[in-house]
Amino acid sequence: MLEQLPSPNMSGPILVIDDEPYILRSLSYLLQREGYTVETAVNGAEGLQRVRSLRPPLVFLDIMMPHMNGYEVCEQVKQDPSLEETYVIMLSAKGQQIDRERGLLGGADEYMTKPFSPREVAQRVRTILAERAASRTA
Amino acid sequence: MRLSAQVLTERLHFFWNGPEDLPRNLKLEWRFVAVRWLGIACLAPSLPLAHLPFDRLAAAYLVLIVATVYNAGLQHLMPRRPQWLANGYISTLGDALLDIAMVIVGGGFDSPFYFILFTVTLAAAMRYGYGPSLGVALLYVSADGIGYLAAQQPVGAPFVVRSLLLPLTTVLAGYLREQAQQAEAALQERLRQSNTLNEVTGMLGASLELDAVLRAAVAATAQLFGSDTAVLQASSGLDGHAVTLPAPIFSSGDGHSPTERALESLCSRYAHRAQIARTTDDELISIEYLSTGHQAVVLELALPTRQLSLATIAVAVPAGAAISLDSDILDSFVERITLAVENASLYRTLADRSQDLQRAYSDLATAHQELLSVDEMKTNFLANVSHELRTPLTSIRSFSELLLAYEDDPEVQKEFLRIISTESERLTRLVNDVLDISRIEAGHMDWKMDSIGVSELLSDLGRTFAPLITLADLTFDVQLDEDLSRVYGDRDRLHQVIANLLNNAMKFTRRGGTIVLRGERLDGEIRISVTDTGIGVASADQERIFEKFQQVGDTLTDKPRGTGLGLAICRDIVEHHQGRLWVDSTPGLGSTFSVALPSENSELLRAA
Numbered sequence: 001m002l003e004q005l006p007s008p009n010m011s012g013p014i015l016v017i018d019d020e021p022y023i024l025r026s027l028s029y030l031l032q033r034e035g036y037t038v039e040t041a042v043n044g045a046e047g048l049q050r051v052r053s054l055r056p057p058l059v060f061l062d063i064m065m066p067h068m069n070g071y072e073v074c075e076q077v078k079q080d081p082s083l084e085e086t087y088v089i090m091l092s093a094k095g096q097q098i099d100r101e102r103g104l105l106g107g108a109d110e111y112m113t114k115p116f117s118p119r120e121v122a123q124r125v126r127t128i129l130a131e132r133a134a135s136r137t138a
Numbered sequence: 139m140r141l142s143a144q145v146l147t148e149r150l151h152f153f154w155n156g157p158e159d160l161p162r163n164l165k166l167e168w169r170f171v172a173v174r175w176l177g178i179a180c181l182a183p184s185l186p187l188a189h190l191p192f193d194r195l196a197a198a199y200l201v202l203i204v205a206t207v208y209n210a211g212l213q214h215l216m217p218r219r220p221q222w223l224a225n226g227y228i229s230t231l232g233d234a235l236l237d238i239a240m241v242i243v244g245g246g247f248d249s250p251f252y253f254i255l256f257t258v259t260l261a262a263a264m265r266y267g268y269g270p271s272l273g274v275a276l277l278y279v280s281a282d283g284i285g286y287l288a289a290q291q292p293v294g295a296p297f298v299v300r301s302l303l304l305p306l307t308t309v310l311a312g313y314l315r316e317q318a319q320q321a322e323a324a325l326q327e328r329l330r331q332s333n334t335l336n337e338v339t340g341m342l343g344a345s346l347e348l349d350a351v352l353r354a355a356v357a358a359t360a361q362l363f364g365s366d367t368a369v370l371q372a373s374s375g376l377d378g379h380a381v382t383l384p385a386p387i388f389s390s391g392d393g394h395s396p397t398e399r400a401l402e403s404l405c406s407r408y409a410h411r412a413q414i415a416r417t418t419d420d421e422l423i424s425i426e427y428l429s430t431g432h433q434a435v436v437l438e439l440a441l442p443t444r445q446l447s448l449a450t451i452a453v454a455v456p457a458g459a460a461i462s463l464d465s466d467i468l469d470s471f472v473e474r475i476t477l478a479v480e481n482a483s484l485y486r487t488l489a490d491r492s493q494d495l496q497r498a499y500s501d502l503a504t505a506h507q508e509l510l511s512v513d514e515m516k517t518n519f520l521a522n523v524s525h526e527l528r529t530p531l532t533s534i535r536s537f538s539e540l541l542l543a544y545e546d547d548p549e550v551q552k553e554f555l556r557i558i559s560t561e562s563e564r565l566t567r568l569v570n571d572v573l574d575i576s577r578i579e580a581g582h583m584d585w586k587m588d589s590i591g592v593s594e595l596l597s598d599l600g601r602t603f604a605p606l607i608t609l610a611d612l613t614f615d616v617q618l619d620e621d622l623s624r625v626y627g628d629r630d631r632l633h634q635v636i637a638n639l640l641n642n643a644m645k646f647t648r649r650g651g652t653i654v655l656r657g658e659r660l661d662g663e664i665r666i667s668v669t670d671t672g673i674g675v676a677s678a679d680q681e682r683i684f685e686k687f688q689q690v691g692d693t694l695t696d697k698p699r700g701t702g703l704g705l706a707i708c709r710d711i712v713e714h715h716q717g718r719l720w721v722d723s724t725p726g727l728g729s730t731f732s733v734a735l736p737s738e739n740s741e742l743l744r745a746a
Contacts, residue, residue, distance in 0.1 A: 020529060022557055026536035033544055064525065093528035096521065115532035118539045 013037035013054060014125070017047030017073065018062035018091070023114075027060060030118045031125065044068030048076050056086060057132060058125065063092040063103065071106045078107030087128055091116065161220045166265060167229060168216060174209045178202055188244075198243045205236050226266035227273075233259050234274040238281040260308060268312040275308040331467045334362050339471070342478040348372075351482035352388045352449065355439075355475050359453045360390045362463070362471060363435060367397045368453040371405035372479075400428040401452040408436055408450045422472055431457050439476040448479045522687040523572050526701065530561040530568070537561075564701070571703040575686065578710045585628045585714065589738060592622045592664050595632060596657045603640050603655075611649040618657040623737040625664050627715045632735075635708045635719075639668040639731045642704070646729075647672035659737070663717075667732040674725035683721070684709045 014036050016027045021042075028038045039054055041047035045067040051059060059077070063070035070090060077083050090103040093114040103111045112121070153175075156168035185198050212232070216223060223229060237255045256278060263271040279301045286293050338358030345351060352370055360368035370388040387405070389398050404426055422438045432454040440447035455461065537554040545551070577583040600616040607614040625632075636655070643653045651671040658665050675683060682688045687702040705719075712719040712733050723729035 020533075022533040022537075022561065023529075025557070026533065026540060029540060029544075029550065030536075093525045093532065094521070114528045115535040118536050118543065 012056050013039045014058045014060070015039045015041065015047070015050055015054060015056040016060040017041045017044070017050075017065070017070070018060070019043055019065045020062070023062070023091075026118065027121070030122060034122050034125070036125070044070065044073045048073045051077055051083065051086065052080070055083065058087045058089070058128060060089050060091050061108070063090060063094055063099070071102065074103070074106045074108050085132070087132070089124070157217055160217055161224075163224055164216055164220055167223055167226075168213075170229065170262065171209055171213050171216070174205065178205055178209065194243055198240070201236065201239045201243055204239070208232050208236065226263070226270050230259075230263045230266060230270035230274055231277075233262065234277045238277065241281070242285070256304075260304075260311075264308075264311055264315060267315070268309075271308050271312060272305060275304045279304055328464060328467075331362075331463060335467055335471055335474075338362055339474045339478075342475060346482055346485045348479075348482040348486045349388075351478050355449070355451065355479060356388045356390045358471075358475065359437065359451050363453045363455055363461075365453050365455050367391055367395065367401065367432075368451060369398055369401035369405055370449055370451045371402070371409050372449045373409055373447055397428065397430045397432055397454050400430050400432075401434060401454055404428070404434055404436060404452045405450045408438060408452075409447070423468060425461070426452075427457070428454065430454075433457050435461060437472050437475075439472065439479055441476060441480055448476060448483065451475075519686065522702075526568055526687065527565065530565040533561040534558050534565070568701045568703075571701045571707060574707050575703055575710065578707070578714065583714075586630065587626060587628055589624050590627055590629050590632065591624050592657055592666070592735075593618055595629065596636070596655060596666065599633065599636050599640065600655055603637075607640075607644060607653055610644055612644065612647055613650075613652040615652065615654045616656075617654060619659055621659060622657050622664060623659065625715070625735045626738045627735065628711075631711045632715070635711050635733060636666060636668070638704045638708050639733075642731070643668050643670035643672060643729075646670065651728075660734075662737060664735045664737050665732060666735070667730050669728065669730040671728040674727055674729050675721055675723040676725050677723075680721050680723060684719070 014031055016024055016031075016038060017040070018024050018027075019042050024040045024042070028040060031038045039050060039056065041050045042065075044065045047059075047061065047065075048068065051073070061070045061073060070092065074088055074090065077086060077088060087110075088108045089110045089112055090108040091112045091114060092099065092103070100111045100113075110124075112124075154169065154172055156165065160168060182199075182202055185195060185202075188195075190198065212223070212229060237259050240255060260271060260274060263274045282297060282300060283293075286297060338361050341354040341358050342351060344354065352372055356368050356370045359370075360366060368390045372388070387402055389402070391398050422440060424436045426434045426436055428434050433456075434452045434454050437451045437453075438447045439449045439451065537558050541551060541554050574583075596616065596618055600614075604614050604616075640653065640655065647653060647670045653671075654667075654669040656665075656667045656669065658667075684705045686706045709719045712735070715735055717733060717735040719731070719733050721729055721731050
């Protein structure tokens with residue numbers, strides 16, 4: 001069991017966008033068990049739509065997906081001023097340095113490669129959301 | 139009035155020029171006839187004015203009557219028997235006899251009248267050259283002499299002077315005339331040659347293409363020499379390639395006449411000689427004799443700057459015919475033709491070089507592009523493999539860690555273990571597929587080629603798949619032709635191909651659909667096909683699905699995802715069997731994947 005930490009910030013659900021059902025399943029389970037609300041989308045176009053309607057504080061975004069890839073989704077999100085609070089973590093099996101650079105250039109806040117460790121992901125999510133809560137109250 | 143004037147003009151024209159179809163050489167003769175008519179017309183009324191005794195006057199009129207008959211006869215004969223009058227002997231003889239008769243009647247050779255007639259007749263006879271005019275002169279002299287003899291008078295000094303002077307003048311005049319004619323003929327010939335030279339060298343300038351220039355050179359030489367046979371042999375290095383292939387021979391004819399063959403061998407002899415050694419002192423123009431009885435003029439096209447001659451031209455002229463070409467015209471011709479050939483040769487060399495360069499450049503560019511694309515393909519393949527491996531690995535790692543972290547939830551433990559197992563299988567399949575495709579494409583696959591019974595293979599597959607397909611609520615049908623021959627191939631690999639196609643059909647066909655496995659003979663091939671009533675493949679994707687890592691569309695069922703390599707491997711395997719694999723599909727209605735394999739006894743396989 002992961003260490004218990006202060007209850008998560010409840011400013012909205014975490015959105016996971018990926019076309020791999022098992023990734024959706026594992027991330028959803030992990031985050032729900034950590035006490036977050038999780039929403040999912042199975043392709044880029046649907047993902048972008050859900051980002052706009054849900055305005056989540058944090059998005060996990062896969063790159064290689066049908067109907068609009070992750071780079072495009074990220075660009076669209078970062079171009080929208082009303083979504084500036086949204087933290088985007090690109091999560092991809094494309095592990096080369098050039099892919100990472102391209103993701104960050106496209107405006108992603110963070111780039112994680114698959115396979116990932118759920119423990120580390122949970123840790124990052126907590127840190128990010130805590131920082132955001134701190135900056136909001138400040 | 140106007141009409142009669144016109145008729146008069148026409149008559150006068152006919153009187154002076156004769157009929158339209160009169161041969162050209164008789165035009166002058168006809169005018170003499172006209173002049174005679176004028177003479178007769180003038181003399182007839184004026185004879186009485188000469189105060190001749192009656193008998194002489196009568197004789198003179200008699201001579202005039204004879205002259206009239208003679209002139210009318212000539213006029214009559216002229217259009218009908220032109221050949222009789224062409225050499226001038228008849229008319230000059232007739233004129234001379236009439237003159238002598240007139241002279242005798244008119245007062246003998248001493249009279250001044252005689253000199254007038256003599257001069258006019260002699261001058262007229264001069265138009266036929268020496269022969270007729272000398273004949274006329276001798277006729278006068280003999281008539282003069284006979285006159286002396288008949289009168290039994292001693293031969294006087296005037297007779298001697300006349301008799302010597304007359305032929306002498308004739309000879310002198312004839313000689314001068316001959317000289318003038320020769321000079322004019324020479325001038326005409328030179329003019330003709332210069333015209334020909336300009337004409338033929340004009341042909342040379344029409345093109346810079348070597349072949350065209352060489353052909354023009356042959357034609358020009360033949361034309362210049364007035365010959366119908368000329369042959370050119372280009373030296374072998376002419377087109378810029380240092381090769382000793384048989385040099386092309388250009389001929390003005392069809393190349394088959396004995397004269398042309400004789401000229402060709404002559405050319406070869408010269409070309410060979412020129413290849414061994416050519417000094418600048420060698421004559422460029424020589425004359426040889428051919429076995430066919432012709433003589434040949436050989437021109438060598440050589441430049442001081444080139445060690446070898448460019449080409450050799452031989453032209454046949456009739457044996458014994460004088461070669462009347464001026465040497466400076468001939469030299470100028472050879473010089474111009476040489477320059478034209480040299481220019482064309484340089485042009486060809488230049489064009490070849492530039493083409494070579496172009497080709498080399500484009501080869502280089504292609505090679506570079508190929509290297510780049512091979513490199514890119516490898517990189518892409520690796521990136522794809524890495525991506526595909528990471529996906530199941532991610533699942534395995536995530537779910538095993540989740541299992542460890544949240545062991546309190548027995549409900550999901552089973553689900554996670556099942557996922558881990560599925561993803562392990564997927565990983566294994568992927569690794570196997572990647573190994574397969576790498577082995578096939580690197581040529582390291584260990585093929586176990588043997589004679590395979592297609593019926594047995596397909597029946598086997600049918601038995602294996604029937605329960606699986608039925609379980610998925612699909613209808614399955616196996617249709618095999620009776621006379622399926624055997625194929626030569628790797629049984630396990632072909633089994634793998636058909637199994638892959640059947641698995642795909644199951645993945646993409648809705649419940650209640652139908653899958654048909656068919657084996658038939660078509661056009662000497664074995665055709666194995668898997669037809670489904672599934673979702674189909676859009677025509678834009680029908681080629682793409684055979685590429686590596688190109689999955690199209692989502693599977694309908696919860697069947698595990700493929701590796702994206704299955705169809706690529708299938709195609710590689712089928713192509714190794716010299717077969718073809720393709721898809722016919724209508725989206726929404728279904729697909730047919732077909733494998734065509736050469737039957738075992740076909741030529742194609744035996745050659746393999």
